[in-house]
Amino acid sequence: MKRTKIIELLRGELVGQQVNVKGWVRTRRGNKAVAFIALNDGSTIHNLQVVADLANFSDELISKITTGAALSVDGQLVSSQGQGQSVEIQASQIEVLGTADPQTYPLQKKGHSLEFLREIAHLRPRTNTFGAIYRIRHQMSIAIHTYFHERGFIYFHAPIITGSDAEGAGQMFQVTTLPLEATPRLQDGSVDYGQDFFARPTSLTVSGQLEGEMAAMALGAIYTFGPTFRAENSNTARHLAEFWMIEPEVAFYDINDNMDLAEDFIKHCVRWALDHCWDDIQFLSEHFDKELIDRLRFVLEKPFKRMTYTEGIEVLEQAKAAGRKFEFPVYWGADLASEHERYLVEEHYQRPVIVTDYPKEIKSFYMKLNDDGKTVRGMDVLFPKIGEIIGGSEREADYEKLRLRAEEMGVPDKDIWWYLDSRRYGTAPHAGFGLGFERLLLFVTGMANIRDVIPFPRTPRNAEF
Numbered sequence: 001m002k003r004t005k006i007i008e009l010l011r012g013e014l015v016g017q018q019v020n021v022k023g024w025v026r027t028r029r030g031n032k033a034v035a036f037i038a039l040n041d042g043s044t045i046h047n048l049q050v051v052a053d054l055a056n057f058s059d060e061l062i063s064k065i066t067t068g069a070a071l072s073v074d075g076q077l078v079s080s081q082g083q084g085q086s087v088e089i090q091a092s093q094i095e096v097l098g099t100a101d102p103q104t105y106p107l108q109k110k111g112h113s114l115e116f117l118r119e120i121a122h123l124r125p126r127t128n129t130f131g132a133i134y135r136i137r138h139q140m141s142i143a144i145h146t147y148f149h150e151r152g153f154i155y156f157h158a159p160i161i162t163g164s165d166a167e168g169a170g171q172m173f174q175v176t177t178l179p180l181e182a183t184p185r186l187q188d189g190s191v192d193y194g195q196d197f198f199a200r201p202t203s204l205t206v207s208g209q210l211e212g213e214m215a216a217m218a219l220g221a222i223y224t225f226g227p228t229f230r231a232e233n234s235n236t237a238r239h240l241a242e243f244w245m246i247e248p249e250v251a252f253y254d255i256n257d258n259m260d261l262a263e264d265f266i267k268h269c270v271r272w273a274l275d276h277c278w279d280d281i282q283f284l285s286e287h288f289d290k291e292l293i294d295r296l297r298f299v300l301e302k303p304f305k306r307m308t309y310t311e312g313i314e315v316l317e318q319a320k321a322a323g324r325k326f327e328f329p330v331y332w333g334a335d336l337a338s339e340h341e342r343y344l345v346e347e348h349y350q351r352p353v354i355v356t357d358y359p360k361e362i363k364s365f366y367m368k369l370n371d372d373g374k375t376v377r378g379m380d381v382l383f384p385k386i387g388e389i390i391g392g393s394e395r396e397a398d399y400e401k402l403r404l405r406a407e408e409m410g411v412p413d414k415d416i417w418w419y420l421d422s423r424r425y426g427t428a429p430h431a432g433f434g435l436g437f438e439r440l441l442l443f444v445t446g447m448a449n450i451r452d453v454i455p456f457p458r459t460p461r462n463a464e465f
């Protein structure tokens, strides 16, 4: 018999028919006459109840139906008398496809801690929580591609191995085939990269932006969506060593267009989550974050607050003067710490905030310099509970200014000559931003730790699975 997924069976349209269902046992309970098996196949957070009349099945078979076992069940779909489900399956045949020894299967009882589940990351997809998260992760990917596709953006693939460490976004992971134990050296003692695979130092990319800009200057509007890598040793709940980033880049956009795009895009994603992931979001809200759904709706309602960095510092200084304590210093020129970002969003404005026009010293060389000569047209989108979720800018389109900024920031010409070329030939205003996919997922799922919104997190001293 052809398998039907549980999500379809629960719709109830097949009541009365013979069906086949395959999935994994969540629980088995019952009495001397009948066993009730909660089966889940990943198509939905909800389980299907399998009712097995013990007169029809051997004790041996029933004893193998333990939490985690994989089953194939034939039977009639019927309306359920019991509470908690609308339909159930009256089993006529049960095949145990794979047993799960209850002595060793680690997912026995409910309510394992998230910390414990991280230690069994290979099995945590079997839990309701991670099933929900991975389905939402999928839906958000579709939301992103849909948004850009419908607006004529081209999905552009930036390389993962890069020869330039120009972006300056953080520490990079080196890519090499040279033997670490016997590194070939030149006469002066330095590493002989001529013998390396690419005959030059290379690393994993920290951002696809520079390549994305090359594409935007021909295709008009592009986006990348791929893995990025940062060897920053920041063991926080918001940083991964491997994360996914979405980076749109648009020709002829200035920073205001860029802000409009960022706000519209992120609202689209949040709306999509509410429209397409309702059951999973409701489950996560119930178990982890009672305010989740309110927070999602709240973001959709109001326009984001837009302000300059200088205004932001003023607000923070006023807060300090009024007695608000911050761990990190507040002064013009300092980078905003997460506590500052969250003060602006959660306490002062009580909505998402876009901060623009940062001091040039704390931002990358490619951001467009303002007429004041001190600030650049960068923009960070700050979110409740997360802090920075998007970082972007209008790019410096002027060749001489860009070259000068690169020089001032110590970015060598030999690394970015090709990037500078885009300003020599047919340069034009353009802008773009990077959204950290897992930060978006933190917001949409209400999870508190970024390790819990990516299947196999890579963080300092952790890459086992």
Ligand code: ATP
Pocket: 169, 170, 230, 232, 238, 239, 240, 241, 243, 245, 388, 389, 390, 391, 392, 434, 435, 436, 437, 438, 439
């Ligand atoms: P932060 O200050 O939070 O470290 P950043 O300024 O280094 O972020 P950008 O270089 O602007 O971030 O990268 C763009 C986006 O990528 C950020 O807004 C964030 O959403 C995401 N991001 C950056 N670093 C990480 C990381 N280590 N893990 C997960 N997401 C990240």
Ligand code: MN
Pocket: 169, 170, 232
């Ligand atoms: Mn960072």
